[in-house]
Amino acid sequence: MDVVELLPQLHLLRFRVGQAYLWRDGTELTLIDAGPTGADADIGEAIRALGHPPGSLRRIVLTHFHDDHVGGAGELARATGAEVLAHCLDAPVVRGEVPGPPPVLEDWEIPLHAEAAKHLPPGGFARPQSVTELSDGEVLDFGDGARVVHVPGHTHGGIALHLPRHGVLFTGDAVAASPVDGSVLLGVFNVDRARAITSFHRLAALETDVACFGHGDPVLGQAAAALRETADGYRAAR
Ligand SMILES: [Zn+2]
Ligand SMILES: [Zn+2]
Secondary structure, three states, X not given: XXXXXXXXXXXXXEOOOOEEEEEEEOOEEEEEOOOOOOXXXXXXXXXXXXXXXXXXXXXXXXXXXXXXXXXXXXXXXXXXXXXEXXXXXXXXXXXXXXXXXXXXXXOOHXXXXXXXXXXXXXXXXXXXXXXXXXXXXXXXXXXXOEEXXXXXXXXXXXXXXXXXXXXXXXXXXXXXXXXXOOOEEEOOOOOOHHHHHHHHHHHHOOOOOEEEXXXXXXXXXXXXXXXXXXXXXXXHHO
């Protein structure tokens, strides 16, 4: 796992598949997503290496239920006492009570999806014992007020987190950056692509300087302009 400082209070944690982010308010940490199976050990080590005791992890906010974002959450919560939070529509899947609805793949996504599945670590992972359920518009107590933005489409209960005081947006897989050229893209493997596009427009309307995606390099300045340019393309394509 790579650890990259994006801002003094924000680190990117990059796994073989997918990414998580660590936000710091003073001595209190918030993790946005928790990586694939087994990521808890690496994340715990990164927290220690950055000089924080494990108990400083106060919460783990999951952008959606997919394994590459939830894999480390159960073990980390058990080890640190952190609260786990997810949207009310995805929380039952996160807890393992119901299976997650599979994506409805576009033809061009089928080989991509098969390839991506090969890179996910095999095996199950510990599910969080309890998951606090979130709704659109709630404001969480980190980053000087982190607003929950419900962005259905990738999953039914996908969320983004917008920190207006810092101009930071965590998109989960509602948005991605191209591994080829870093351009901003609609996330792939959606349960409802039309709704995902609507959600993308909602995110593009926010005032954002730094955009942090579930996959691909973050945009570290004037991110709103990059999102709006891509959003305009989807509008034109309709
Ligand atoms: Zn996903
Ligand atoms: Zn993902």
